[in-house]
Amino acid sequence: MSTEPDNSLKQFAPDRVLICPSILAADFGNLASDIKVAELAGVDFFHIDVMDGHFVPNISLGPGIVNAIRPSTDLPFDVHLMISHPAKFIDAFVAAGADHITIHIEAEDPVEEVIGQIHSHGCSAGLSFRPDTDPSRVRPYLDTIDLVLAMTVEPGFGGQSFRHDVVPKITQVRGWLDDMERDIHLQIDGGVNNETAIVALHAGANLFVAGTTIFKSPLGVNAATKALRDALTSQGTVETS
Ligand code: DX5
Numbered sequence: 001m002s003t004e005p006d007n008s009l010k011q012f013a014p015d016r017v018l019i020c021p022s023i024l025a026a027d028f029g030n031l032a033s034d035i036k037v038a039e040l041a042g043v044d045f046f047h048i049d050v051m052d053g054h055f056v057p058n059i060s061l062g063p064g065i066v067n068a069i070r071p072s073t074d075l076p077f078d079v080h081l082m083i084s085h086p087a088k089f090i091d092a093f094v095a096a097g098a099d100h101i102t103i104h105i106e107a108e109d110p111v112e113e114v115i116g117q118i119h120s121h122g123c124s125a126g127l128s129f130r131p132d133t134d135p136s137r138v139r140p141y142l143d144t145i146d147l148v149l150a151m152t153v154e155p156g157f158g159g160q161s162f163r164h165d166v167v168p169k170i171t172q173v174r175g176w177l178d179d180m181e182r183d184i185h186l187q188i189d190g191g192v193n194n195e196t197a198i199v200a201l202h203a204g205a206n207l208f209v210a211g212t213t214i215f216k217s218p219l220g221v222n223a224a225t226k227a228l229r230d231a232l233t234s235q236g237t238v239e240t241s
C-alpha cells in the first residue's frame with residue numbers, strides 16, 4: 001500500500017465538475033510543455049489514453065511515455081487502458097506515475113481481480129463501457145470502483161463526434177450512482193466540447209475528458225479551457241436523478 005499522499009481521483013468530491021484534457025490530442029513532440037500550458041490554464045487532472053492496437057484499432061503510448069511526462073506536473077494522471085489484457089500492465093503504469101486507472105468492461109481479464117490490483121497500489125479505479133455496450137454490465141462492480149467512464153465515441157481515436165445515443169446511458173448510470181452509499185465519479189470521454197459537455201452534465205456526468213477541444217482549439221489551450229469551464233459552471237452543479 002502506498003504511503004504517498006492520495007493523489008488519486010478519490011480526493012475529489014463526486015459532485016465536483018472537473019475538466020481532464022486527454023494528451024492524445026496534445027503535441028506528442030512537446031508533451032511536457034503542452035502539459036505545463038494546460039496546468040497553467042487550470043485543468044484539474046490529465047487523461048492518458050493507452051491503446052494496444054488490439055482492443056482498439058490504434059496504438060498510442062505506454063508506461064515509458066507516462067514516466068517521461070510524470071515530472072511535468074503534480075496533477076493526477078488518469079490512465080485510460082483501452083487494452084485487452086490490463087492485468088499485465090497495472091504495475092508498470094503505477095510505477096510510471098499513474099494515480100488513477102480505468103479498465104474496460106469489454107477487456108479480457110477478470111474485472112474484480114484487476115480493480116483489486118489497482119487499489120492495492122493506492123490508486124483509484126474506474127470501469128469504462130463502449131457506446132454500444134449495455135451499461136448494466138458495469139453495475140455489479142459499482143461497490144468496488146471509484147469511477148464509471150461512459151465512452152461517448154467508439155474508443156480508438158480522438159477528434160470524433162459525440163455520440164448522443166449514449167446520453168440516456170449516462171442518465172441511467174447516474175441513477176445507479178445516486179443510490180449508492182459510496183462516492184463514484186461519472187466521466188465521459190470523446191467528442192466533448194462546450195455544447196456536448198452541457199448535454200452530458202445535465203445527464204449526470206461530472207468528469208469531462210476533452211482532447212481536441214483543449215489541445216487543438218484555434219483559441220489556444222488557455223482560452224479553450226476557460227471556455228469549457230465557463231460553459232459547465234454556467235449550468236450549475238451536477239444533475240442528480
Ligand atoms: C478515444 C479517446 C478520445 C480522447 C478524446 O479512444 O479516448 O475520446 O480521449 O478525444 P476528443 O479529441 O474527441 O476529445
Ligand code: ZN
Pocket residue numbers: 022047048049080189209
Ligand atoms: Zn480516454
